[in-house]
Amino acid sequence: MDASRQKGDGGQLGAIHRVLQFGIAEAGVCTPGLRKGFGRQPGSPLAITNGVLRRHWADCASRFGSDVQPHTTMTLPATGIQAQHQQALDQGRFLIQHCGACGRHVYFPRELCPHCGALGPALVAPAGGGTVAAVTTIRRKAELGGDYTICMVELDEGVRLMSRVEGLAPAAVAVGLRVQARVAQANGHGLVVFDAEAAA
Amino acid sequence: MSFDLKSLRGSAAIAGVATFGCGESPGFTEMELLARAAYAAVADAGLTMADIDGVCTASVLSAMWPMPVIEYLGLNPSFIDGTMLGGSSFIAHLMPAMLALAAGQCNAVLVCYGSTQRSGTMNRKAVADARRQMDPQPYEMPYEPVMPVAAYALAASAHMARYGTTRRQLAEVAVAARAWARLNPEAFERGPLTIDDVLCARMVADPLTVRDCCLVTDGAGAFVLVRSDRARHLPRPPVFVLGTATACWHRQISAMPDLTVTAASQSGRAAYAMAGLTAADVDVAALYDAFTINTLLFLEDLGFCAKGEGGGFVENGAIAPGGRLAVNTNGGGLSCTHPGMYGIFALIEAVRQLRGDGGERQVAGARVALAHGNGGTLSSQATAILGTAETL
Numbered sequence: 001m002d003a004s005r006q007k008g009d010g011g012q013l014g015a016i017h018r019v020l021q022f023g024i025a026e027a028g029v030c031t032p033g034l035r036k037g038f039g040r041q042p043g044s045p046l047a048i049t050n051g052v053l054r055r056h057w058a059d060c061a062s063r064f065g066s067d068v069q070p071h072t073t074m075t076l077p078a079t080g081i082q083a084q085h086q087q088a089l090d091q092g093r094f095l096i097q098h099c100g101a102c103g104r105h106v107y108f109p110r111e112l113c114p115h116c117g118a119l120g121p122a123l124v125a126p127a128g129g130g131t132v133a134a135v136t137t138i139r140r141k142a143e144l145g146g147d148y149t150i151c152m153v154e155l156d157e158g159v160r161l162m163s164r165v166e167g168l169a170p171a172a173v174a175v176g177l178r179v180q181a182r183v184a185q186a187n188g189h190g191l192v193v194f195d196a197e198a199a200a
Numbered sequence: 201m202s203f204d205l206k207s208l209r210g211s212a213a214i215a216g217v218a219t220f221g222c223g224e225s226p227g228f229t230e231m232e233l234l235a236r237a238a239y240a241a242v243a244d245a246g247l248t249m250a251d252i253d254g255v256c257t258a259s260v261l262s263a264m265w266p267m268p269v270i271e272y273l274g275l276n277p278s279f280i281d282g283t284m285l286g287g288s289s290f291i292a293h294l295m296p297a298m299l300a301l302a303a304g305q306c307n308a309v310l311v312c313y314g315s316t317q318r319s320g321t322m323n324r325k326a327v328a329d330a331r332r333q334m335d336p337q338p339y340e341m342p343y344e345p346v347m348p349v350a351a352y353a354l355a356a357s358a359h360m361a362r363y364g365t366t367r368r369q370l371a372e373v374a375v376a377a378r379a380w381a382r383l384n385p386e387a388f389e390r391g392p393l394t395i396d397d398v399l400c401a402r403m404v405a406d407p408l409t410v411r412d413c414c415l416v417t418d419g420a421g422a423f424v425l426v427r428s429d430r431a432r433h434l435p436r437p438p439v440f441v442l443g444t445a446t447a448c449w450h451r452q453i454s455a456m457p458d459l460t461v462t463a464a465s466q467s468g469r470a471a472y473a474m475a476g477l478t479a480a481d482v483d484v485a486a487l488y489d490a491f492t493i494n495t496l497l498f499l500e501d502l503g504f505c506a507k508g509e510g511g512g513f514v515e516n517g518a519i520a521p522g523g524r525l526a527v528n529t530n531g532g533g534l535s536c537t538h539p540g541m542y543g544i545f546a547l548i549e550a551v552r553q554l555r556g557d558g559g560e561r562q563v564a565g566a567r568v569a570l571a572h573g574n575g576g577t578l579s580s581q582a583t584a585i586l587g588t589a590e591t592l
Contacts, residue, residue: 162453
């Protein structure tokens with residue numbers, strides 16, 4: 001029986017397969033169902049009740065013979081982590097990630113922790129303090145806007161990112177300078193920039 | 201089943217090398233330059249195109265490059281590697297090619313590359329704009345880092361801050377490369393160059409002036425790899441691959457764990473281990489010098505000096521002709537040629553030195569050469585230790 005054509009689940013059964021793809025498909029529990037390629041369009045969050053989920057497990061177990069485990073509710077993220085991070089920036093919030101499995105911070109944001117491989121490090125707000133680890137001044141003709149700096153900033157959480165220090169002449173931005181993060185808005189999008197700590 | 205890479209030491213040899221169109225080659229396509237270099241390398245090996253049953257190639261512009269190359273050259277390869285790691289690619293192709301040869305998957309591998317970066321109709325700005333779409337780096341691009349120079353400038357900045365490395369020491373690298381280039385008729389830039397010339401040149405991205413940056417040239421390179429037993433019966437002295445390894449830690453410079461330590465420390469360690477050699481055994485080093493800071497980083501990471509001491513190591517002409525270590529004897533990417541992905545040219549120069557084909561720039565008695573490729577923004581690193589027959 002083709003699960004995608006099963007009646008009476010209001011489309012949720014298919015949706016759950018999508019959830020499993022994000023959630024525990026790694027366990028191989030629902031591989032037969034995932035192959036059907038069904039599921040709703042990604043984009044909106046979906047909460048699933050325990051009852052529906054249990055019916056789904058039972059259904060999968062009977063049809064595919066999978067060794068399924070009971071599980072609590074899960075939510076399908078509306079978007080990938082890159083869009084979530086950008087959406088927060090657009091709202092003025094700078095977020096990095098923290099991995100609950102290994103306890104390390106992560107930047108740039110990823111679906112997997114690059115340190116330990118765990119799924120879905122949580123988005124968290126950094127304290128915002130950091131140190132300039134490297135700096136260069138890009139030489140540009142005055143008529144094109146003049147020179148500007150590019151920095152590598154190491155946040156106090158231990159992650160590094162490319163950014164720039166604003167409010168200082170390029171020559172005043174040096175390795176070791178203490179800086180504080182701020183979200184600037186340009187063209188409708190948030191961008192992480194830094195100010196010298198004393199000026200913050 | 202356990203398998204020790206050391207058993208591959210010396211199992212394959214480079215039997216033919218060639219370059220074509222290095223410098224300026226207006227009116228040629230990348231494929232045409234590549235084909236000319238490929239033909240010349242195969243001929244140098246004493247073979248014909250019909251003998252080639254393995255191919256390794258990569259292109260900055262084409263994501264499916266092995267197919268048009270196979271089509272154009274009329275090949276029917278049983279071994280194909282199109283791994284694209286930037287400028288380290290062609291050295292990185294060595295290990296899979298050696299494994300394929302050892303397994304009997306193929307008998308003669310052609311590694312080839314061509315670029316019209318200087319004269320091509322699609323200029324570097326157009327390529328950069330296309331790459332923004334094809335290969336986005338959303339956490340860096342908003343800050344408008346002019347790549348790749350901004351990445352290397354950041355690495356230089358960190359090295360200077362941590363180790364006291366000076367702009368003058370960086371300039372030593374460019375001056376040494378030019379001194380070698382002046383001995384190489386194939387080099388693109390052969391005019392005199394002083395440390396002050398480098399320091400006073402137009403600043404591009406602090407601390408790097410335009411003379412700290414590699415050339416932008418056209419050019420093609422190719423080499424042929426065969427099993428060593430066969431190489432001994434071919435016309436040119438075989439250059440044996442004693443050890444090789446590739447390492448990659450990141451893509452974006454902002455994801456590099458430490459701006460002063462490259463993955464060459466890993467690829468070098470593995471290549472030396474396979475070869476059973478150390479930096480002290482190396483007579484000639486060909487280090488991918490996209491920017492002057494590269495040479496310092498690779499001298500350190502490949503064990504020629506301690507971390508942080510690269511600046512001091514190169515002072516007073518120490519890597520120039522007559523210095524303590526022969527580095528980039530062709531003039532390197534800084535003064536010889538740099539069509540975008542230089543790794544294959546580093547390897548070819550190492551082969552030429554071990555064959556004694558170096559002409560005026562020949563390093564007397566060279567038996568062991570190290571060729572090192574770099575790709576991306578200090579991202580991928582591939583090391584090869586090559587030797588003459590007496591090193592087996």
